[in-house]
Amino acid sequence: MRICVLGAASSPHVLARARAFGERGHQVTLISPTAPEPHEPESSPLTILWPKPHRAGFAGKIGLVLWTAWMLTRQRADVYHAHYAAEVGSWLAWLLRRQPLVVTVMGGDVLFDEQGSLGPLGRWLTRQTVMGARLVTTKSRHLTEVIARIGVPTTRIEEIIWGIDAAVFRFSAEGRASTRRDWNVADDSFLVFSPRMMMPFYNIDLLVEAWAKIADTEPNTLLVLSEYRADPAYRDTLKRRVKELGLERCVRFVPARTPDRMADAYSAADVVVSIPPSDGFPQAVLEAAACGRPVILSDLPRLYDILAPETCALYAGFDPAAIAAAVKKTMKNPSNTRERAEKAREAVLARADFQANVDRVEGRLLALVRTD
Structure with missing residues (x-):
């Protein structure tokens, strides 16, 4: 599969998930609003794109929107996978009708009243993005209930915690x-x-x-x-x-x-x-x-x-x-x-075995590609 991932390359969780699909032989491109951390290996099995240079202030925000939209229009992916719904890349994937779109929510992006720094427009865009996705993955039953209340049919929601790599996270x-x-x-x-x-x-x-x-x-x-x-x-x-x-x-x-x-x-x-x-x-x-x-x-x-x-x-x-x-x-x-x-x-x-959960996500993505 050709997978276009949308998310922050500065997040170790987004990187780990994108990298896992690259390691399985899929062609993965990560479009990020931020640069990756310096420790990301040069031999990483994915292509990471981010705006260079990144400008601050209002001009920087407009520049990020335009750059991300341009990057998305150039992609010819089989599936678009957004990690964190309340982000420019996720919103633009919905607005530009990049399908099939998969959204992985993480908590702060959809728990508006608990963690909300989003204004009315941001909340509306986030809701529309998850409602427009072919699949929404959540990390807990609580988040599943939140997404269902937004209006996403339960048939398009799957609880996938992603989890940890037990070979890495063990007592030493x-x-x-x-x-x-x-x-x-x-x-x-x-x-x-x-x-x-x-x-x-x-x-x-x-x-x-x-x-x-x-x-x-x-x-x-x-x-x-x-x-x-x-x-x-x-x-x-x-x-x-x-x-x-x-x-x-x-x-x-x-x-x-x-x-x-x-x-x-x-x-x-x-x-x-x-x-x-x-x-x-x-x-x-x-x-x-x-x-x-x-x-x-x-x-x-x-x-x-x-x-x-x-x-x-x-x-x-x-x-x-x-x-x-x-x-x-x-x-x-x-x-x-x-x-x-x-x-x-x-x-x-x-x-919360990471590889087992990647297996589940991979199966759902392949099914979406076959039926799209």
Whole structure:
């Protein structure tokens, strides 16, 4: 198949999905609004196109629209696959009647009221795009319900979580040791890791406030915050708050890691925490669970489908005291914590095997091409 993928080349998830089809012998072209990360290998089995140079401001937005439209009109693909519905490339694929169109929604693109930064026009374009697609894939039952409420027939919706590559995301004792050396963390320290973007939406400030309730009674604990896609002003605010609370010894800021080194980062942790107020189904949580790490998550019932409360994960409200209590629970009950982590890993490997889900998507794409 000739597949035209629409999505951000700066997203490791979009790249992994596009690359998987290239590795299966399909001809894949990725049209991206952003440049790929420098670590993308030159031997990558896909062609990546992005605007050069990328201009800022209103002129840049108009230029991106025109460039993307031009790129799309030049494509002679068998199928067009948009990753993230609320993006210029996805909208233009619908407007230019590029068919068969497949849209993979990720959460923030269609959870308008929870994560909405889109105005009325953006929401309308997003709705029209998913309604105009021949197939919409979703990462959870909750997102399936959201797409159905928009008006997409259930026969055109398929729940595909995509998931993780179990050969990559697995516990590594060597990776744990080397990462702790990189972060200057002692072997016997209890390490809680936040891998999510360092932006206000992800409630990293609540973790810092929770640590003020942990540090006095649990001096051997350490909170490690990834600076992945950090908002500079928010990062500065967090660092000031850490200093005000006297937590410099037990809260650490670390540089973002490339995707190929994330399994080692998860392995270094004793607990991985993720507490945004909204999520489709967080990829970082799937990765951490596959590495056998216990997880503490936002209390969002949509996540229960895979990670059952208490059985596979601990859930906490958006309150520092609740987060602190969940962390202490993982520390005080190590055998229960290990059992939860093992069950979470089993659940993720059963439902979220990447290659198995690529098989499913490939089958649906081939069927669309045959019937188009």
